[in-house]
Amino acid sequence: MNAITVxxxxxxxxxxxxAHYTERGLIGLDFPRTASKPAKEPETIPTxxxxxHRITASALKSILAGKEPAKLPPLxxxxxxxxISVWAALRAxxxxxxxxxGEIAEAIGRPKAxxxxxxxxxxxPIPVLVPCxxxxxxxxxxxxxxxxxxxxxxxxxxxxxxx
DNA sequence: AATGACAGTCCCA
DNA sequence: TGGGACTGTCATT
Numbered sequence: 133m134n135a136i137t138v139x140x141x142x143x144x145x146x147x148x149x150x151a152h153y154t155e156r157g158l159i160g161l162d163f164p165r166t167a168s169k170p171a172k173e174p175e176t177i178p179t180x181x182x183x184x185h186r187i188t189a190s191a192l193k194s195i196l197a198g199k200e201p202a203k204l205p206p207l208x209x210x211x212x213x214x215x216i217s218v219w220a221a222l223r224a225x226x227x228x229x230x231x232x233x234g235e236i237a238e239a240i241g242r243p244k245a246x247x248x249x250x251x252x253x254x255x256x257p258i259p260v261l262v263p264c265x266x267x268x269x270x271x272x273x274x275x276x277x278x279x280x281x282x283x284x285x286x287x288x289x290x291x292x293x294x295x
Numbered sequence: 296a297a298t299g300a301c302a303g304t305c306c307c308a
Numbered sequence: 309t310g311g312g313a314c315t316g317t318c319a320t321t
Contacts, residue, residue, distance in 0.1 A: 212316080212317075214315095214317085215316085215317085232303085232304090233302075233303050233304080234303070234305090237303085237304090237315090242316090244304090244313095244314055244315060245314080245315045246304050246305090246314085246315075247301075247304080247316080248301095248314090248315045248316035248317075249302090249315090250301070250302045250303055251302075251303095251315085251317060253302055254301075254302050255317075264302080267302075269303060269304085270305090276302030281302095284302090
């Protein structure tokens with residue numbers, strides 16, 4: 133495996149996100165940092181990555197504006213088999229809808245691994261596009277969020293979700 | 296190799 | 309309202 137990695141910035145009204153790519157697709161998306169570091173751009177950015185990045189930027193801005201993105205880049209997050217299955221289940225949730233941690237656990241065939249689903253959500257390397265923010269605790273309580281509760285509330289508000 | 300902590304949930308008192 | 313069991317992953321010991 134070639135193991136190229138490209139990190140490209142995305143400017144939004146909420147700050148500068150950083151998108152991480154390998155030759156397989158998007159592997160990570162960082163929330164804006166308080167201490168902003170410069171994005172690392174190699175001399176030669178593969179043509180495919182440029183194309184993916186346009187799609188990523190468009191999709192990110194769409195969701196922040198509360199609109200379902202027309203298209204997503206190839207998503208290739210690294211993780212355990214359990215985490216991959218959780219993230220796949222998250223992607224099936226459309227904008228403006230929510231699930232509970234328990235519902236995700238059931239959907240992947242591990243109904244008792246509710247706690248672990250929370251862990252997998254927290255480990256999600258591609259927040260927003262892989263909608264970990266659409267997972268609420270039982271009874272529509274807000275639950276937690278790795279990127280900070282402010283972001284979870286911000287994203288849910290954009291999608292018109294009330295908790 | 297074992298333990299503790301965690302973005303949860305159900306059960307039973 | 310509160311404590312215990314259950315579960316996958318990671319940091320720490």
